[in-house]
Amino acid sequence: MTMKKRHFSKFFSSGYLILILLFIYLPIAYLVLFSFNEGKSMTNFSGFSTRWYEQLFQKEHAMVDSIWTTLLVAGIATLVSTVVGTVAAIGLSKAKRIIRTAVLEINNLPVMNPDIVTAIGLMLLFISVKVQPSMVTLILSHISFCIPYVILTVMPKLRQLDDNVAEAALDLGATPWKALTKVIIPQIYPAILSGALIAFSMSLDDFVVSYFNSGPGINTISMYVYSMKRYNLSVNAMSTLIVAVVTVILVLVNVIPWIKDKKVQKEET
């Protein structure tokens, strides 16, 4: 390749990637921009104001409640599904091959199934045992679609473990509980953490399962936005705050290890 040609292809590929990023960030930028609109319109920016932020905190109690509901449901679902999923994965890794394969196949169903099938299946289940839709059914349904992801994340790590280490601990007189908490769990800790993170993000992003399984008057953010009859720029204000929080968290999560690396490098030299 000639120098000129290489330059051009580099220019083209960077341009293409920038276009893709612009497309991906367009609606987010649009949400943020109109959160500062003075008027009510989602198409006509008439001037800068922070009135929608004031309105969000002063008047939009239902919207703020939906944020808390979303976080509460995601928090509980993450906690329960991480514990149950990790325990199940450890158990399955020691189970007979045939049982393990069968359970993992069934475990994959909610991952492969469209959300709407999972959602109506759970709804029919709750109805058939005469359980009224409520906060409890909402949380139960979130737990049930989160656990498979935790198992799928933790299982591969467990399969890599050397069984002899836990065996040695048991031979040396450790109780099974000790072998579990002092030997097995510390080795798979990173996988448990990423399983929890996936569960949390799945729960936050869910709309369909919540929509079919939540009780009257209980709304997550996505249900609230879905049920809105007309534009309300307080939603833009709320979205902007969410974008800000997510960005700060993701930047911290990615920058902290990088700074640590730099420090280690510096100390070494």
Next chain:
Amino acid sequence: MKSFFRMSYPYILWIAVFIVAPMIMILLYALTRTGNNTLTFQFTLDNFARFFSDPDFLKVLLTSLRIALLTTVFCLLIGYPAALFMANLSDRAQTLMTLLMTLPMWINMLLKTYAWRGILLNFDFSSELKVFIGMVYDFLPFMIIQIHTAIAKLDPNLLVAAHDLGANSVKSFLKVTLPLSVPGIISGITLVFLPAVSSFVIPKMLGGGNYVLIGNLIEIYFQQTGDWNFGSAISLIMALIIIAAMWATKKLDRTAQEE
């Protein structure tokens, strides 16, 4: 150590109740008549006959398949070059790009669709085009990330070898990179087609109420009509179509690998 397998017992009970039982419920409802008590089953295929004998329902099915297919093909066509260009960046730039691509995934899909509704108000597009844009937007990152992961895993020596053996960059792409990235393409297609064909939020929010896909039909029969039997039958039909589509994709993948 062996006794640890008992730890899986609670979960086996859990999947029986929360995964297997719901699937059986859908099957039972789909195969019985409205108003039938679930305890006195009277099996019937009426729900399926009703769906396949009504041209309106078949039209909805075809529209869903068409837009899901269009979305998948378009995501592949614009996603593949993006994944390829990403893989050619430096390690640090790749990490940054992956972060930039995944960051919007943390923002709730409903909020992004709500934003698109605002953006698309500025244009006089058809309902189908609006839904198409919303779907491509929502599913494109999945396609790019899957393909990028597959390409990034390739051994760079393969390309050097192809070059040494006289292949130009087009040829080495066609003979090395493309065939070896097929697994990424397959998982990308699955991750786009599956949610696209069953989506009901995007058509409802962007299609302006008169654009009905199969997911919307299911919603209507569950939330508005209350005819759960027919709704269950529709979702069973949809699930079977998806399984068939995925089976066909896998089969294609295998034939491609053998060649």
